[in-house]
Amino acid sequence: xxxxxxxxxxxxxxxxxxxxxxxxxxxxxxxxxxxxxxxxxxxxxxxxxxxxxxxxxxxxxxxxxxxxxxxxxxxxxxxxxxxxxxxxxxxxxxxxxxxxxxxxxxxxxxxxxxxxxxxxxx
Amino acid sequence: xxxxxxxxxxxxxxxxxxxxxxxxxxxxxxxxxxxxxxxxxxxxxxxxxxxxxxxxxxxxxxxxxxxxxxxxxxxxxxxxxxxxxxxxxxxxxxxxxxxxxxxxxxxxx
Numbered sequence: 582x583x584x585x586x587x588x589x590x591x592x593x594x595x596x597x598x599x600x601x602x603x604x605x606x607x608x609x610x611x612x613x614x615x616x617x618x619x620x621x622x623x624x625x626x627x628x629x630x631x632x633x634x635x636x637x638x639x640x641x642x643x644x645x646x647x648x649x650x651x652x653x654x655x656x657x658x659x660x661x662x663x664x665x666x667x668x669x670x671x672x673x674x675x676x677x678x679x680x681x682x683x684x685x686x687x688x689x690x691x692x693x694x695x696x697x698x699x700x701x702x703x
Numbered sequence: 704x705x706x707x708x709x710x711x712x713x714x715x716x717x718x719x720x721x722x723x724x725x726x727x728x729x730x731x732x733x734x735x736x737x738x739x740x741x742x743x744x745x746x747x748x749x750x751x752x753x754x755x756x757x758x759x760x761x762x763x764x765x766x767x768x769x770x771x772x773x774x775x776x777x778x779x780x781x782x783x784x785x786x787x788x789x790x791x792x793x794x795x796x797x798x799x800x801x802x803x804x805x806x807x808x809x810x811x812x
Contacts, residue, residue, distance in 0.1 A: 630794070630800070633801075689737070690794075693749055
């Protein structure tokens with residue numbers, strides 16, 4: 582079965598760079614059509630899509646955060662890494678990674694990790 | 704900045720029917736936006752219910768259905784159960800980017 586798990590620091594200081602790792606099993610990121618996405622959710626607020634990396638290394642980013650985000654993959658390790666620069670307290674959120682299944686142009690996010698809470702504070 | 708709008712909150716009686724909607728600031732929602740619906744309960748990760756307007760997963764209860772209604776994406780719950788009380792999010796695809804709605808808090812009372 583497909584599982585994903587996020588890992589990384591729970592606390593970062595303002596202006597620092599956040600690096601999160603999504604480690605997954607049950608699928609390969611070298612399979613055509615597959616992707617891994619990142620979504621976040623500030624406490625008590627709505628979900629926000631951040632980024633997606635496809636099996637062919639194509640990448641998509643939220644327009645509002647594009648300048649701060651980088652997503653990479655290590656297919657051999659079954660991992661996807663998200664980096665976000667210049668962290669601010671408003672970036673405090675639970676960060677999720679999710680499996681993107683192939684379906685038309687969009688695909689869909691069917692399996693999600695449990696999420697990891699990242700707090701930005703000095 | 705694209706905005707996806709949902710009802711902030713709705714209340715439904717057990718056994719009743721309720722429809723949640725999802726509107727786009729860019730205009731009418733069509734199948735080309737591949738509407739998705741997620742359910743999230745407190746302390747849990749979101750769970751996908753519906754993809755590409757009306758497609759269900761193997762784990763989606765039959766009482767959930769998706770459609771397009773009056774220029775919006777819609778999620779209808781028929782025969783609501785107490786365990787359906789949750790936050791519901793829609794997700795729309797904008798040609799290489801995805802935008803979530805603000806969520807609808809569904810109360811079963």
